[in-house]
Amino acid sequence: MMGPERSVGVALEGIGKRYGSAWAVRDISLSVGAGEFLSIVGPSGCGKTTLLRLVAGFVRPDEGTVRLGEQPVNDVPVRERRVGLVFQNYALFPNMTLYENVAFGLKAQNRSATEVRRRTSDLLEMVGMADRAQSYPRQLSGGQQQRIALARALAVEPRVLLLDEPLSALDAKVRNSLRFEIKRIQRDSGITMIYVTHDQEEALSISDRVALMRKGALEQVGTPIELYSDPCSLFAADFIGVSNLLKGESDGEGGFLWKGHRFILETPVERGPASLMIRPERLFLAPEGVAGANVIEALVQGRVFLGPITRFSCNVEGEPLLLDLLNVAGAGLKVGERVRLHFEPSDSCVLQDLKETVPEGVN
Amino acid sequence: MLKRSFFSSLIILYFAFVLAPLFLMLLGSFGEKWFGTLLPTGFTLDWYSQLFGKAMYVRAMLMSLWVAALTVLFNALVSIPAVYAIHVSGSRKLRTVFDFCMLLPIAIPPVVMGLGLIQAFNWSGFSLVGRWQLLLGAHVVYTLPFMMRPLMSNIEMIRWSLLEEACLSLGVSFGTMVRRVLVPNLLPGLLSGALMTFAMSLGEFQLAVMVTGSATQTFPVVLYQAFYVNTGFACAATTLLVLVSLMALTGIVLFGRSFSSSISDINL
Ligand SMILES: Nc1ncnc2c1ncn2[C@@H]1O[C@H](COP(=O)(O)OP(=O)(O)OP(=O)(O)O)[C@@H](O)[C@H]1O
Numbered sequence: 001m002m003g004p005e006r007s008v009g010v011a012l013e014g015i016g017k018r019y020g021s022a023w024a025v026r027d028i029s030l031s032v033g034a035g036e037f038l039s040i041v042g043p044s045g046c047g048k049t050t051l052l053r054l055v056a057g058f059v060r061p062d063e064g065t066v067r068l069g070e071q072p073v074n075d076v077p078v079r080e081r082r083v084g085l086v087f088q089n090y091a092l093f094p095n096m097t098l099y100e101n102v103a104f105g106l107k108a109q110n111r112s113a114t115e116v117r118r119r120t121s122d123l124l125e126m127v128g129m130a131d132r133a134q135s136y137p138r139q140l141s142g143g144q145q146q147r148i149a150l151a152r153a154l155a156v157e158p159r160v161l162l163l164d165e166p167l168s169a170l171d172a173k174v175r176n177s178l179r180f181e182i183k184r185i186q187r188d189s190g191i192t193m194i195y196v197t198h199d200q201e202e203a204l205s206i207s208d209r210v211a212l213m214r215k216g217a218l219e220q221v222g223t224p225i226e227l228y229s230d231p232c233s234l235f236a237a238d239f240i241g242v243s244n245l246l247k248g249e250s251d252g253e254g255g256f257l258w259k260g261h262r263f264i265l266e267t268p269v270e271r272g273p274a275s276l277m278i279r280p281e282r283l284f285l286a287p288e289g290v291a292g293a294n295v296i297e298a299l300v301q302g303r304v305f306l307g308p309i310t311r312f313s314c315n316v317e318g319e320p321l322l323l324d325l326l327n328v329a330g331a332g333l334k335v336g337e338r339v340r341l342h343f344e345p346s347d348s349c350v351l352q353d354l355k356e357t358v359p360e361g362v363n
Numbered sequence: 364m365l366k367r368s369f370f371s372s373l374i375i376l377y378f379a380f381v382l383a384p385l386f387l388m389l390l391g392s393f394g395e396k397w398f399g400t401l402l403p404t405g406f407t408l409d410w411y412s413q414l415f416g417k418a419m420y421v422r423a424m425l426m427s428l429w430v431a432a433l434t435v436l437f438n439a440l441v442s443i444p445a446v447y448a449i450h451v452s453g454s455r456k457l458r459t460v461f462d463f464c465m466l467l468p469i470a471i472p473p474v475v476m477g478l479g480l481i482q483a484f485n486w487s488g489f490s491l492v493g494r495w496q497l498l499l500g501a502h503v504v505y506t507l508p509f510m511m512r513p514l515m516s517n518i519e520m521i522r523w524s525l526l527e528e529a530c531l532s533l534g535v536s537f538g539t540m541v542r543r544v545l546v547p548n549l550l551p552g553l554l555s556g557a558l559m560t561f562a563m564s565l566g567e568f569q570l571a572v573m574v575t576g577s578a579t580q581t582f583p584v585v586l587y588q589a590f591y592v593n594t595g596f597a598c599a600a601t602t603l604l605v606l607v608s609l610m611a612l613t614g615i616v617l618f619g620r621s622f623s624s625s626i627s628d629i630n631l
């Protein structure tokens with residue numbers, strides 16, 4: 001019998017996987033600490049699922065090494081990896097009750113009957129499904145099925161839990177509550193989780209770190225705050241959150257030229273074409289009479305109410321600029337109004353998207 | 364309105380074609396004489412007592428049931444691994460071969476197959492022709508697609524490859540996976556395949572008439588011969604065949620239901 005072992009970290013060392021002549025993922029090096037919650041985000045087809053399946057062992061890397069803890073597992077079959085899986089479409093066993101679904105893996109491990117019973121009940125309790133133990137999967141909603149899938153995967157005490165878009169088939173409300181429940185379970189059990197999602201907001205809200213993928217490669221890995229406030233490329237800035245990207249030019253002396261403006265940068269960057277990123281909530285209305293360098297005249301053209309904030313789209317000489325304002329008393333702009341927008345140098349970020357010229361062939 | 368009455372008359376016509384002959388057979392089996400009249404005349408149970416009285420007919424019926432039951436068994440034993448392998452491999456080529464094989468029994472008339480079997484298994488000194496084993500083989504080959512097809516759509520519908528991945532990640536052994544997950548979830552397909560192939564084997568005539576001998580004749584063969592002897596008797600034999608067939612099929616359904624009640628919502 002396998003004793004309960006603490007969860008372990010995962011290390012990918014120069015991983016590559018090819019389908020035919022196209023690389024699904026290539027040159028991926030990434031390490032996930034024991035007990036860490038890492039999300040993988042990226043556009044469709046960028047290789048998220050492939051990466052997860054490499055860790056699970058369904059796919060063998062053509063290059064590189066996968067390690068669970070210290071152990072290289074390239075040659076270890078899925079059955080022996082002790083890596084749990086939660087799928088987008090639940091994949092519960094339709095012929096078994098919820099109880100049997102959760103108990104199935106434990107029985108396969110030849111645990112004692114009392115232990116199977118105790119652990120199964122504990123897990124059903126943990127995911128809040130104890131009262132439905134005797135139901136069949138088809139009698140449950142998607143959210144409930146996913147809870148059972150989670151319990152089933154955790155029952156056998158995997159060393160790492162992999163989740164592939166577990167919430168994307170659910171409606172927004174359930175998705176929102178379940179994501180925090182997954183986070184809670186992860187924190188309580190201290191298990192290492194790798195969580196694939198295409199929803200960057202979901203990733204930012206629950207992860208310790210986020211890995212952003214693009215065309216089979218890692219674009220940026222970091223904490224949610226790092227990714228949000230300090231994206232490494234245009235792609236990252238565009239994918240994570242909402243941003244204004246002003247295409248202009250750095251003058252090499254701490255200034256950024258855009259449509260006749262010269263914005264002051266926090267730190268000078270090399271001369272050349274670049275983009276300046278400013279998040280919509282980092283733009284402010286400039287107080288009357290203040291004439292600073294980082295002030296832009298704009299015309300309010302549209303507004304979208306988003307609950308706590310309103311997002312205004314402003315026009316600056318034909319370029320749209322987004323501005324978020326909190327919906328507090330006295331705030332708000334009228335469409336057609338002329339405004340002066342202002343941002344702090346530290347709230348902007350110059351991006352020279354070197355990766356834009358990545359050689360093709362990386363799919 | 365017009366459309367509706369058109370469709371209902373189509374349905375009535377359909378039932379008339381299916382049920383009228385059966386009904387006439389039933390009438391005929393109780394009639395003393397049926398010659399030159401629209402309906403049989405007189406009432407008798409003689410035909411049935413003759414049917415059960417003669418060893419030859421009882422033996423033929425038992426032979427039919429035996430071959431049909433084994434046909435279902437062998438079909439299942441061949442089809443489950445085959446369907447599993449094709450599905451799990453995910454290979455396009457295998458799938459194409461599969462689809463092609465599914466067409467064979469429709470494309471090749473049984474009479475051609477029967478002749479081929481006689482050619483292939485009839486050597487001087489040793490011949491399989493006339494033995495029930497050869498008929499069994501012929502029936503398995505002939506009905507196999509009708510077992511494979513529902514199993515194939517079953518395994519695709521339950522998205523087996525995902526269930527298998529779930530099993531693997533739980534560390535479940537292959538044997539346990541097959542016993543506790545694969546087979547139980549294939550029961551609906553197995554059931555409809557069993558119904559189909561059992562009924563086909565039980566009523567199959569062309570192959571049976573060619574490859575069986577006097578000791579191994581199946582019921583449809585003796586039934587056909589009986590028609591030349593006596594209409595009433597043949598009617599009774601037909602009625603019995605239909606009855607046995609219906610009973611067996613009901614039995615298979617009930618048997619299957621008792622196992623697959625939990626997944627009875629899988630409809631094929
Ligand atoms: N079994 C396979 N055979 C051939 N190509 C594959 C296979 N699996 C994945 N690919 C290719 O590898 C690339 C990455 O696919 P992958 O499924 O990992 O993307 P993903 O990021 O999970 O996308 P999504 O968000 O749509 O799920 C894609 O171009 C895909 O076409």
Ligand SMILES: [Mg+2]
Binds near residue numbers: 048049050
């Ligand atoms: Mg995917």
